[in-house]
Amino acid sequence: MQFHNPKNLAISVVLEATELLEHFQWKSPEQSEAHAIKARDEIADEIADVAVYLIELADNLGIDLERAILGKLEKNAAKYPIEKAKGSSKKYTEL
Amino acid sequence: MQFHNPKNLAISVVLEATELLEHFQWKSPEQSEAHAIKARDEIADEIADVAVYLIELADNLGIDLERAILGKLEKNAAKYPIEKAKGSSKKYTEL
Amino acid sequence: MQFHNPKNLAISVVLEATELLEHFQWKSPEQSEAHAIKARDEIADEIADVAVYLIELADNLGIDLERAILGKLEKNAAKYPIEKAKGSSKKYTEL
């Protein structure tokens, strides 16, 4: 679609990301945690909105998103070896 | 980690999303397309930065990100049946 | 300037706003207050960056920014009469 150029898709990523953030506006860290549990479905929906535009942008640019994510997680693991030790990056490779 | 609460992770999603958008600041749609080709690796890196925080936030909240994305794509397909006909949603299910 | 169209100026407002927010990323409310005191000059600089693009956008669109702000403050005062009683909106009229 003609308006689905990279700039517009990047704008949409930002706009959806701020709709996600809106859930936590004015909330303390504790209230954020409580709200996240109560509104998990709505938040899952907002997260998915951001993800869908990321996927569309990657697709539009011929970027292999999975490889990009794995590359990033490896870089992070090299930078923060403790995280690696905790194995927290492992689960993402199964995405 | 104590500061990796949902609010802070949502802020990080927004901040990484705007670093992605920064690539296209002041550019016309045509310049954006040209830039995206030239700077594909850097842009892939920015997209991955957003994705990693989305994954971390979903993980933090016990959200099944893949299911959330698929649910969203199905809703979109129902709303915009032409997109469905083009099969554009199919590839995402293979993510 | 040709690229100073409303869309690009609005993007710049967002990008500068997130540079401002970046100051508080990962900080607790208490740490944010402490940081804001310590880094007041840098934060003043970021606030001014946002303001300059807002001014430029208003100028670009022939909007009387001062009047728009006053109108908004009056609406808010009508909605939240307690704020009005505290006189907190008064100081803005002197901007």
Added chain:
Amino acid sequence: MQFHNPKNLAISVVLEATELLEHFQWKSPEQSEAHAIKARDEIADEIADVAVYLIELADNLGIDLERAILGKLEKNAAKYPIEKAKGSSKKYTEL
């Protein structure tokens, strides 16, 4: 107010800035200009929303916003002397 800490106010600046940007989502530069004329009042309202939070944040931190803006404009004028020659910064000093 207790939740009007600098971090939350900075989040609100970002959220209002993206509501402003939302006006131009999916629009070409030309469509943005046309929309801006047609929806000038709504856009003025969004600009004012961003400005009000900027003012509140500056106020919260004891920042002299007018001075910060003037300082910024002077720096910009020194960096981009042509802008200065056009006198474009002059009108802002009258804000």
